Amino acid sequence: MGIAERLIEDVGLRRGVSKLTPEKIEKIVSAVITGETGARLKAYAETCMRCGLCAEACHFALSHPDDPSFTPAGKVHQTMGVLLRTGGKVDPEFIYGMAQLAYTECNLCRRCVHFCPIGVDTAYIISTVRRICHKLGVTPQYIQDTAHSHSATSNQMWVKDDEWTDSLMWQEDEAREEFPGLRIPLDKEGADIYYSVIAPEPKFRTQLIYQAAAILHAAGADWTMPSEPGWDNSDMCMFTGDFEMMGRLKRRHFESAQKLKVKRIVMGECGHAFRSVYDVGNRWLGWRWHPVPVIHAVEFYWELIQEGRIKLAKKFPGPVTIQDPCNIVRGRGLQDKLREVTRFLVEGDIIEMRPNKQHNFCCAAGGGVINCGPPFKNQRVAGNEIKAQQLAATAEKGVKTVITPCHNCHGGLHDIIHHHKLGMELKFLSDIIYECMEKPEA
Amino acid sequence: MNAAYEFVTGPLAWAAWGIFLLGSAWRLYSMYQLAKKKDASSMAFMDWGFSLRSIVNWLIPFNALGWRKNPAMTVATFVFHICLILTPIFLVGHVMLWDQFFGISYATLPDNVADIMTLVVIGACLYFAGRRIMQPEVRYITTGQDWLALTIVLAPFLTGFLAYHQALNYDLMIILHVVAGEIMLAAIPFTRLSHMVFAAFTRAYMGSEFGGVRHAQDW
Amino acid sequence: MNRTFPLLLAAALILAFAQGALSQQDMKTLAPAAYGKLTRPAAQFNHDQHNEKAKLEECVACHHGGKDGKQDKSASTEGTPCADCHKLKTGGKGTALTKAYHKQCIGCHQAKGKGPVACGQCHKR
Ligand code: HEM
Ligand code: HEM
């Protein structure tokens, strides 16, 4: 049992490994471990009691009940454990498996934190493994392509500068048919809100920008979007282990907001982007908190509802269930606000998946796993049998709609629902708000 | 016999306690220095309130999700750790020695209660060993270090029990027991048993990060 | 590992009880009435045999005198049982009975390098 028995061919991993020598591996492993880690890794490695309590936590392990090599401690044992035991004296083929495991079999979702009495942060350890893989140049092809895009364009999807503004103007144009007074204000200095999105939105989910503009317009918000790079809040470099690039991306995002002297940043319905801006990038940059306050769309919608700024023409027909995105639930504690917003929007029952809220199961797409692309898709879907069971249980009670306020969760659940033919549809909150809100000008 | 007993309860005991206390202090100090040097972006979030919140919540049996999903282990580990710590501290045989050597005397456990607690520790150790052999997810991650820690802990309880009941050769057993106890003390800073020293801090950090940054529970 | 320990334990228990049953009836012990119910087997002590073996001629070697917690090694209290002076619990002054026994017996055994020093060597089952 173990990663060596389930290797999947990937061009990026293969090319990276072909350039490795044992000397280079040893050098980089020790450079990262002595240079970039400290007491945290040391204490985790030493005090993990190998009790196996965390096995019950991980959707990968629960979906492969007979294979302990998918448990959190089992994954650490096969990767960082080996590096620490051998001092990095491993062969290139080992690095292939280590990289595949770290990039595609752990979503860094931190559910295992709720299971470890010692307080070992498996996600931190696996991130550190990825950091080593990045420095070794062994990264899956698809996610590395997005990281390259980040480096070249400051956005994840190779969106060119003119395409970005063009997309915004296009959406503004379209929306003005429905809301004649609507604007997508570009570079408005001193606005209350700087609205940032992930690059897949302009690339192939432009209706989300349309809907956000409609909601902000209807709420009478004073908002803006930047015309220059910095607009993309996503971050695949955080997940490949290219922390230098992650730092530059986060800095660019914050500085773009600072340049416009906005009061705060509102981020669209994405989990990983929120993690990168709210929790990870700032730390790499040495900022304890954020130079501009950051808030996630779920919390923002919650505020608008509290202030009575979203008025509904109708309610969305239930029953619905809710997918709690790890990065805003375990990452920001938004589970209750998410339910209040859902309650406000939906007529009928909210049928909960169990476990839910901060104990939810990850979608198995997050942490960059879905971004590793088609070669790993089957393994990813198979690794979340447990989510399929959760969804099926709600489907049996009549749920047709899964409220899913995260791009990664959308992708992950989409594949699971499709594979298991569950016939459920996924909705962002903004889909529902847009669909149900009063549109007086229309 | 007398010379051996005197040696193991004298110089060797001093050495064991010295290694345990100074070793633990040194490990804590050097770990703290390393954390300050290398983990500033984590240290910045350390918070007393959230640390305690996390520790308290994990000290309540069946409170954390991990405890609830592993009920047998929860019972075993709570009972094990409680008996493991309380038995030697309040044992008549041990308090007598404190009194004899340092004039320190305090409450003791009745012998039969201590005897049962000792059996509980031995039983728990056997249960842990059984898991390591039988449960695939535990077997998969078990290393020599883990067997070492378990053996080091089992030894003083097993020999203490045999000595108390004067089974086998008492004179030999009591010496073995004292040596086993001393090995355990001295091993705490340098083996898996160092979790006694570090667990509070790893837990505290997790609590601080989840409480202060993520506004979420870590249990 | 998990198979040998229960066996060992069982063997140990059998041995422990067998030993108790075989103890000599005429063995003299130190078990003053002051203790009431004993929590450990009475300490084995055959007065004459002990003194012969230890070549003790002066009673004062053990039967010392003293007052207010101060020992007087010159004042003999020959014939007085320890428990007459040493109470089970002291009111702050003097040495409690158990401690007096332990201090005196073990102390001497340690000094001479001979005689029982560990619990079970006196409190034999
Ligand atoms: C400096 C080291 C130690 C010394 C000098 C020492 C001494 C003793 C003595 C004199 C006894 C009484 C035996 C009897 O009644 O005949 C005893 C019993 C015992 N000791 Fe220790 N000990 C030491 C360390 C430890 C440690 C570290 C532990 C466990 C963590 C331990 C656990 C026990 C147990 C469980 C018993 C038997 C209790 C029973 O079954 O009633 N000891 N020890
Ligand atoms: C005082 C704070 C301590 C804490 C917070 C603590 C916590 C833990 C935790 C969380 C585990 C993980 C597995 C489980 O839950 O059983 C564990 C296991 C263990 N602990 Fe402790 N412990 C402490 C003290 C000690 C001490 C003083 C010893 C012995 C010297 C000890 C010996 C062990 C052993 C042998 C295991 C391994 C169990 C196995 O093999 O599965 N612990 N402890």
Ligand code: SF4
């Ligand atoms: S996927 Fe989530 S639960 Fe599983 S090991 Fe990674 S962080 Fe832990």
Ligand code: SF4
């Ligand atoms: S629960 Fe924690 S201590 Fe136990 S094996 Fe998992 S990571 Fe290690």
